[in-house]
Each structure stands twice: as structure tokens, then as C-alpha cells.
Amino acid sequence: xxxxxxxxxxxPGPTMVSSRVLRAMSxxxxxxxxxxxxxxxxxxxxxxxxxxxxxxVFIIAGxxxxxxxxxxxxxxxxxxxxxxxTNGFFGxxxxxxxxxxxxxxxxxxxPLGSAIKPEDVRKALREDSFKAITxxxxxxxxxxxxxxKEIGEVVAGSGAYYIVDAVCSFGGxxxxxxxxxxxxxxxxxxxxLAAPPGLxxxxxxxxxxxxxxxxxxxxxxxxxxLKGWLPIMRNPLDIKYWATPxxxxxxxxxxxxxxxxxEGIEKRFERHRILGEAFRRxxxxxxxxxxxxxxxxADTVTALHYPNGIDDVKFRxxxxxxSILISPGFGPLRGKTFRVGHMGNISPNDLxxxxxxxxxxxxxxxxxxxxxxxxxxFNESIGNNHFISKLDEKA
Amino acid sequence: xxxxxxxxxxxPGPTMVSSRVLRAMSxxxxxxxxxxxxxxxxxxxxxxxxxxxxxxVFIIAGxxxxxxxxxxxxxxxxxxxxxxxTNGFFGxxxxxxxxxxxxxxxxxxxPLGSAIKPEDVRKALREDSFKAITxxxxxxxxxxxxxxKEIGEVVAGSGAYYIVDAVCSFGGxxxxxxxxxxxxxxxxxxxxLAAPPGLxxxxxxxxxxxxxxxxxxxxxxxxxxLKGWLPIMRNPLDIKYWATPxxxxxxxxxxxxxxxxxEGIEKRFERHRILGEAFRRxxxxxxxxxxxxxxxxADTVTALHYPNGIDDVKFRxxxxxxSILISPGFGPLRGKTFRVGHMGNISPNDLxxxxxxxxxxxxxxxxxxxxxxxxxxFNESIGNNHFISKLDEKA
Numbered sequence: 152x153x154x155x156x157x158x159x160x161x162x163p164g165p166t167m168v169s170s171r172v173l174r175a176m177s178x179x180x181x182x183x184x185x186x187x188x189x190x191x192x193x194x195x196x197x198x199x200x201x202x203x204x205x206x207x208v209f210i211i212a213g214x215x216x217x218x219x220x221x222x223x224x225x226x227x228x229x230x231x232x233x234x235x236x237t238n239g240f241f242g243x244x245x246x247x248x249x250x251x252x253x254x255x256x257x258x259x260x261x262p263l264g265s266a267i268k269p270e271d272v273r274k275a276l277r278e279d280s281f282k283a284i285t286x287x288x289x290x291x292x293x294x295x296x297x298x299x300k301e302i303g304e305v306v307a308g309s310g311a312y313y314i315v316d317a318v319c320s321f322g323g324x325x326x327x328x329x330x331x332x333x334x335x336x337x338x339x340x341x342x343x344l345a346a347p348p349g350l351x352x353x354x355x356x357x358x359x360x361x362x363x364x365x366x367x368x369x370x371x372x373x374x375x376x377l378k379g380w381l382p383i384m385r386n387p388l389d390i391k392y393w394a395t396p397x398x399x400x401x402x403x404x405x406x407x408x409x410x411x412x413x414e415g416i417e418k419r420f421e422r423h424r425i426l427g428e429a430f431r432r433x434x435x436x437x438x439x440x441x442x443x444x445x446x447x448x449a450d451t452v453t454a455l456h457y458p459n460g461i462d463d464v465k466f467r468x469x470x471x472x473x474s475i476l477i478s479p480g481f482g483p484l485r486g487k488t489f490r491v492g493h494m495g496n497i498s499p500n501d502l503x504x505x506x507x508x509x510x511x512x513x514x515x516x517x518x519x520x521x522x523x524x525x526x527x528x529f530n531e532s533i534g535n536n537h538f539i540s541k542l543d544e545k546a
Numbered sequence: 547x548x549x550x551x552x553x554x555x556x557x558p559g560p561t562m563v564s565s566r567v568l569r570a571m572s573x574x575x576x577x578x579x580x581x582x583x584x585x586x587x588x589x590x591x592x593x594x595x596x597x598x599x600x601x602x603v604f605i606i607a608g609x610x611x612x613x614x615x616x617x618x619x620x621x622x623x624x625x626x627x628x629x630x631x632t633n634g635f636f637g638x639x640x641x642x643x644x645x646x647x648x649x650x651x652x653x654x655x656x657p658l659g660s661a662i663k664p665e666d667v668r669k670a671l672r673e674d675s676f677k678a679i680t681x682x683x684x685x686x687x688x689x690x691x692x693x694x695k696e697i698g699e700v701v702a703g704s705g706a707y708y709i710v711d712a713v714c715s716f717g718g719x720x721x722x723x724x725x726x727x728x729x730x731x732x733x734x735x736x737x738x739l740a741a742p743p744g745l746x747x748x749x750x751x752x753x754x755x756x757x758x759x760x761x762x763x764x765x766x767x768x769x770x771x772l773k774g775w776l777p778i779m780r781n782p783l784d785i786k787y788w789a790t791p792x793x794x795x796x797x798x799x800x801x802x803x804x805x806x807x808x809e810g811i812e813k814r815f816e817r818h819r820i821l822g823e824a825f826r827r828x829x830x831x832x833x834x835x836x837x838x839x840x841x842x843x844a845d846t847v848t849a850l851h852y853p854n855g856i857d858d859v860k861f862r863x864x865x866x867x868x869s870i871l872i873s874p875g876f877g878p879l880r881g882k883t884f885r886v887g888h889m890g891n892i893s894p895n896d897l898x899x900x901x902x903x904x905x906x907x908x909x910x911x912x913x914x915x916x917x918x919x920x921x922x923x924f925n926e927s928i929g930n931n932h933f934i935s936k937l938d939e940k941a
Contacts, residue, residue, distance in 0.1 A: 157574050165575045165793060176794065177572040179552050180560045180742050182871050212744045213607050216789035217769040248768045341790060347575050349607045349744050349792030372767055373643045374612040394611035395736060397744030398560060399571065400792070476577050 158471075161505050162478040163291045163319060163452035165341035165348045166495035168407065172346060175406035176399045183396050189387040191405055192396070196384055198408045202416065203317075203336055204327040205354030209377055209384050210404070212397040213351035215318040218337035220248050221353050221375035222314050223283075226335060228368045229253035231282035234275055234311070236267040238297070239290035240481045241316060252371045257281070263484060266447035267297040272305045283312040283334075288326060289319040292481035294454035294490065295443045296324070303332035312359060318342060321352075322411065323423040323451045323494045334359040340400065343423070343451055345495030346407035349400045353377070410496075422538045423450040423494060426502060429532035430493055433506045433525035437513065442480075442488055451494035454480065457487060461516055469512035475505050499533055553866075556900050557873040558686045558714060558847040560736035560743045561890035563802065567741060570801035571794045578791050584782040586800055587791070591779055593803045597811065598712075598731055599722040600749030604772055604779050605799070607792040608746035610713040613732035615643050616748050616770035618678075621707050621730060623763045624648035626677035629670055629706070631662040633692070634685035635876045636711060647766045652676070658879060661842035662692040667700045678707040678729075683721060684714035687876035689849035689885060690838045691719070698727035707754060713737060716747075717806065718818040718846045718889045729754040735795065738818070738846055740890030741802035744795045748772070805891075817933045818845040818889060821897060824927035825888055828901045828920035832908065837875075837883055846889035849875065852882060856911055864907035870900050894928055 160167045181188040192210070199208040211217065223245065227233060231254045235245040238261040246256035259275055261267055267286050276284075284306060289296045299315050306313040312334040317326045321336070323343030328336045334356045341348035355363065355377070363377055370376045374394055382391045411419060427450030431441060434455055442454035457463065463479055463486045470477055480488035491505060506525040513520045555562045576583040587605070594603040606612065618640065622628060626649045630640040633656040641651035654670055656662055662681050671679075679701060684691045694710050701708040707729040712721045716731070718738030723731045729751045736743035750758065750772070758772055765771045774788045806814060822845030826836060829850055837849035852858065858874055858881045865872055875883035886900060901920040908915045 158576070158580070160575065160577055162577050162579070165578065165790060168575055173572040173574070177568040179568070180555065180563055180736070181553070182555055182557050183560065183743070184557070184873070185553070185871060212609050212612070212792075213769065214789040214791075217607070220767065220769045244768070251764060251766055251768045251771075339790070341575070347792065347794040348578070348790045349795055369646060371646055372615065373639070373646045374608065374615045374770075376646075394609040395560060395734070395743045396609075397607075397742065397792070397795070399742040399798075400744055400795070403794075476580060478577075478579070 157474070159475045159501060159504060161491050161493065161501065162476055163490055163492035166345050166492060168345050168347055168403070169410060169496055171410065172403050172406045176347065176403035178399070178402050180398050183398060184390050184392065186388065186390065188398060189390055192401055193387040195401060195405050195408060196387065199352065199354070203321065203354040204329050205336060206329060206357040206360045207355045207381070207384060209353045209380050210396070210401065211351045211375065211380065212349060212400070214348065215337070215339035215351065216244065217375065218318070218339055218351035218353050219244060219316060220372070221351060221377065222335040222337040223248045223254070224252045224372045224375055225363060225370055225377045226283050226312050226314065226359065227252060227254040230255065232257060232279070234259065234281040234284040236261065236271065236284065236286045238265055238267055238287065238295060239263055239292040241291055241318065242285070242287035245285040263293050264295060264442045265444050266295050267302065269298065269301045269305045272302050276305065276309045276311070280309070281311045283314055285314045285316070287316040289324065289449040289451055291319045291452060292484065293442050294449045294452045295447050296320070296449040297447065299326070299333065300331045307332040312362070319449065319451055319494070323419065325420055328354045329356050340404055343494045344404065344407050344411070346404045347400060349397055350404060425533055425536050426493055426497055426499065427451065427453070429529045430491065430502050430506070432532045433529040436528040437510065437520065437525045442484065452490055452492045454484070454488050454490045457489065458518070463489065466512050466516065469515050470505070470508045473504065473508035473511065475508050477505065498539065499537060503529060552869070554870045554896060554899055556886050556888065556896065557871055558885055558887035561740050561887060563740050563742055563798070564805060564891055566805065567798050567801045571742065571798035573794070573797050575793050578793060579785050579787065581783065581785070583793060584785055587796055588782040590796060590800050590803060591782065594747065594749070598716065598749040599724050600731060601724060601752040601755045602750045602776070602779060604748045604775050605791070605796065606746045606770065606775065607744060607795070609743065610732070610734035610746065611639065612770065613713070613734055613746035613748050614639060614711060615767070616746060616772065617709050617730040617732040618643045618649070619647045619767045619770055620758060620765055620772045621678050621709065621754065622647060622649040625650065627652060627674070629654065629676040629679040631656065631666065631679065631681045633660055633662055633682065633690060634658060634687040636686055636713065637680070637682035640680040658688050659690060659837045660839050661690050662697065664693065664696045664700045667697050671700065671704045671706070675704070676706045678709050680709045680711070682711040684719065684844040684846055686714045686847060687879065688837050689844045689847045690842050691715070691844040692842065694721070694728065695726045702727040707757070714844065714846055714889070718814065720815055723749045724751050735799055738889045739799065739802050739806070741799045742795060744792055745799060820928055820931050821888055821892055821894065822846065822848070824924045825886065825897050825901070827927045828924040831923040832905065832915065832920045837879065847885055847887045849879070849883050849885045852884065853913070858884065861907050861911065864910050865900070865903045868899065868903035868906065870903050872900065893934065894932060897924060
């Protein structure tokens, strides 16, 4: 929750961080070569390995876009063919990144709002062989979740490295690297992990790690060369140097992970599931249509079509009168859709606030709305799932 | 200054940040597409343009190493020849970075401890022509400052783009992009600017900016593609997207810049000059020899040869008993030298603490030392330059 002078940030990332994370971040800067800091770094890497089921995890100053680029640059060599499944803006960046690093992308483009299906992948892999394939778990621009576990079953045995963009899912929705046959998982700090932006995170499978260690062709970037980072990430206590890590953001990520473990990861996934479903129902009862195809809705973000006659900027400005920031649509969906992020530390109260602000905005724009109708639907949907600690009996 | 449970961080970066910067950083995360944040970002870019005399400045989540790589990747095209002047570890990274991006490096290597001289550059430019040349302003591994202004006069008119690594100088020692004929200035947040690590900063001259805008060959990296970042950095209020910026680190940099302007940039340079000189004198009087050749000493960091018989790890552990972290030598200088950073928010008190700890450590290691001898020299050298606000008369 926020006080009157802050905004309630309900965009699909960055998400709001807790006061305990902000406090942890504001510790004095330590040396990146100090054992104390490296002990903390090791604990963060170990926890991320567990959370993501990766054989190795890399934490590097940067953004999710850098994590995407690192994933490509470390796996492909000049001339390698990469099959890129795209169903929106962020997946659509992979082919361009592949080209920058000397690879040959083949693009399979699903319509906006559609998921990538295992049968799409099976068909494409029958036609040709590839060094790698890319899939976006949750496409932030359309709020669609693709079945990456099922796709992993299809990719397994094809000889292709399976690269998954989990930027908008990791920490809020289940993702497993090794056991789902994923080879490279890329994500970042500022979405479901609810830490501030500034950390690119990459997880490797056992197979991808072996490839990296044996690779002889130099990697086409220096800063993101995981071979350079490997001695540090594998054993931080060994104290090696590649580039200076963003010390305070790693303090913040440590505390964000503590908070995740305090909640429990399964409970966290459940919270995202129940609140995501309740929010979608509240929007449908108010007459909005989801961008995502049925059965593939993301639990971390929702994209909604405006009814005819709603001006995007006017609508979002009305929502902002309640000090709530939501996002416009992306690319060709701009003007026609809006997006609400509900990941990280999202609470029922945050969503009730935005549903109420949306009802208010519709009314102001001349639509017939029963104020409280969406809130009622939301409350009925979540039932007794408040996700908030009970008061002490004596309080 | 630090309390008993913190370390006094006197390594050559990251440097300690002030409590006002830590507080500024711990504000709630804002949207990177919110006008309020972009107004702040614009003020940071405008101030960095003024401070560096650059025609454009880019601030990107990453480290100084990324800033080096961005500088190369945006200027060179496949096959371009780059003349790399190296006199230590960090300058020595440029040839490798050039290769990763398809360029052909020619290396001029000066001995460790030596500066790059204008005559070296003149001679090399007479022999061949190059797309770019790289020079390190202050080589962090040897504490040597090269005369980049005078080198700029030699490079001007050669047709080569002049790339300067100002990681260990910008904000503590004068550096001017446009008026010193520098084309690309790369630096970062955690050294003389005294903000936390996590921001790569790149300044471009008018000429480099024109090259970038006209360039047709795609840049060999995606995340660091300055053409992609240009619409954002040129006019943040226009609100465009390339990759998510590290919001809180930009809050921190804003406050670090406020602190720099409160001090005054000329006063800040003077503080670094006077304290650097006083620290070197204190070390020489204790019998240490500088790694840097006479006349080219850096005012932000000092590297010192151990007298025979001093064990590096034992020595630094003794200094650490006073809760002070200093650095070992780098590469071939490891074990034989140590380094003390004195940049950013460095105060006379910090240096008196480390000089005193060094005297204590020498004594413990069996050397004849008059305790207080180095401190006396330091005090005599700084004279009345306390660099600390006077108490209010009424206090």
C-alpha cells in the first residue's frame, strides 16, 4: 500500500518493492571483493538456483533485455540457426538479437493474444533443425502465458537448446529449468521477484553449462560473456573479478528473496493464481474483453481491450487521479488496450483499489457502470484468501 | 566516516556513498514511463552533459566494463582497425572487446607504471590510420594518469575517433569530451561520482553523435545499441522504451550530483588534487615507492610497491583490523603492490585513518616506523585545506 504522496504502481514491471527491501538496499556499499559481500552473493545465487531449478545462475547488472541478449550470445555461434517463436513485442526482440550476434533467425509468429503451442513447435522442428529455439513464457505485451513445460517435452531430444524468457513469470509462476528441459532461462529483478530494476538474471541447465565450458568460439560480447562470469558465480567465495556487480541491488535482491521464502514459494504462486483469476473476472463483469486467448491467461499481468469509444489516455489519466499507474497497450495494441500488472507483492487491497478506479473512470467517461460491481466480483472470487497475516489475538 | 560495525572502504571503487545518497536511493520504485521519473532522468542527463562537456550522455544499467564495450561496439564496424594504448589491466581489455565486435586491434603497450604520451600516439598515427584509438585516463590498476587532453590535440585531425576510459577519473579529475577532442567518454557511477555501482555512463562528442545517427551497419550488440537509446536520452520527456532503467540507482545518481554541485566541481577537483598529493607524500615518507612514474600520478588512487619482506595478505589483514579495506595489486603487480582509493567523498579524516593503520601494520610486521610520521606529513601537506564545513559560529 502507498501513502497519499506515492503512486500505486500497477504496471507490468517494475513492481513496487517492500520497505524491508528498500531498507536492505540502503546499506553502505561494500567491496565486490570482500568476503562478506561474496558470502551474501553466494546465498542469493544458491537460492535462485533452487527457485529456478538451474544448474548455474548468473546475476549481472543490467535489465531483462540484457538477460535476453546474454542468453542468445552465449549459446549461438556465427551462422547458427535459431527458431524464434514470437507472439508479441518482447518475444519479437529475439530474432533481432540473434542477427546482432551473427545467427540466422527463423521466425514463427503467432497472432497477438495467442500462445505458442507444443504442436507449433513440433511442426517447426520436423521441418528443420536448429541450434536453439526461443519462447516467451509470459509475453508482457499481451499477458499471454505459453505452456513452456509442455513445449519443453517437444524440444527435448531435438538437439536444440531451449531458451525461455521468464522475465514476467519467474518468482510469481512456476518455472523449472532442468526438470522442464529448459536450457537457458532469462529473467530480471523488477517483476515477480519484487526487487528494484537493474539486475539481469540467467539460469543454465546442466547441458547449457557443459556447452559453455567446452565452447571454443569466443562469445560475441565481453560484458555478458558467461565464461568470464562463471568462476565468480560458481564460487563467489573464491573472489574473482569480471565486472563490478551492483552491490546495493544485490542487497535488495537478498531481502526480496527472504520475503519470498517467508511467504513460501507455493503460497506465492497460489496468490498470483487466485488474484489473477479474480482480477480477470472483475474486468469481464465490467464488460472488458481479455487480449489473451482463453486457457492461456497470465496470472502476473492482464491486458484488456477497451470497449468502443474509450480514449486510452483519458481513461488512464482518470485512473491516475486515484494515484494509480497502469500501462497502455504495446505496439499495434496501443490505444486499443490497457494493461494492469498484478505480480510481486500484489495484494487484494491493491487490486480492489484499481478495480474501483477503473469503475470510476468508466463512469466519468459516460459508461453505465454499477459502482462496486467489479469489486464485488473480485471479493466473491477470492473468498477467504486474503493473503494477509492475521492480527495477533491479543491485538 | 563509518561507525564501528562498518568498514571504511578505501579501495579504488566502488567508493562509499553518503547517507543522503543512500536515502535518495531508497525511495519507492517509479515507472520508467512516468513523466515524474523522466523529468528526474532528464535533469541527470543534462547535468552529466555539462559536467563532461558531451553532446549526448547515455546512462544504462551495467558497469564500467559495459561502458567500455558500448563505446567500442557503437563506433567500430566489422574489420575496422583500432589502436589500443594499454598500460595496465583495464586499458588491456579494449583489444579483447574490439575483437569480440569484429574489429582489428593494434596494441601499443606501455610498461606498467608508465603513462601513454602524446609522442607515442603521434608516432603510431604516422605509421597507419585507424577508425578509433583507445586510451585510459586513469589506469586503476597502476594509478597512472595519462595526459588525455594533450593526446586529444594529437588525435584531432587524424580521422580516428578518440575513445577515453574515464572510469577512475570522471567526477574527481577534469575531463572534457568536446573541447578536448574526445569522441567517446566511458565511465560509471561508483567511483568519483560516489553513487552506488550499477550504472554505465557514456558521453559522445558532436562528431561521434553524427556518426551514430548516420550509421547504417547494425551495431553488434542490442542492449548497448546507442541508436536504440538515443530517443530516450535525447529527450526523456518524450517517454520511449528500449530497456528498463535501474530507477533507484538513478535516484541515487541524482542525489550524488546534487552533492557534487553543493561542493562545487572545481573545489571537488582541488580536494582530490590536494588529498592525493598529501597521501602520496605520507606514503613516501614511510618508505613506499609509487608505481606511477613521476609527473603522471593519479589523484584518485595510489598504487605502492611494498618494501622487501612484506607479505601482501598479512599487511592488508592488519589494515583490516582497523576496519579499513584497501586493495591488492592487479595482475603481475599482485603481491608486490597495494592500492588505496581516495576519490569520491574522500575526506582528510579517512586518509589519516588509513595512514595510521598502515603505520601500525608496518610496525606489527617488524619494520621500524615512527608512529604518526606519515600522519604528520599528510597534515603538513594539506595545511588549512580541511574540506569540511566550518561549525556555525553559534554552535
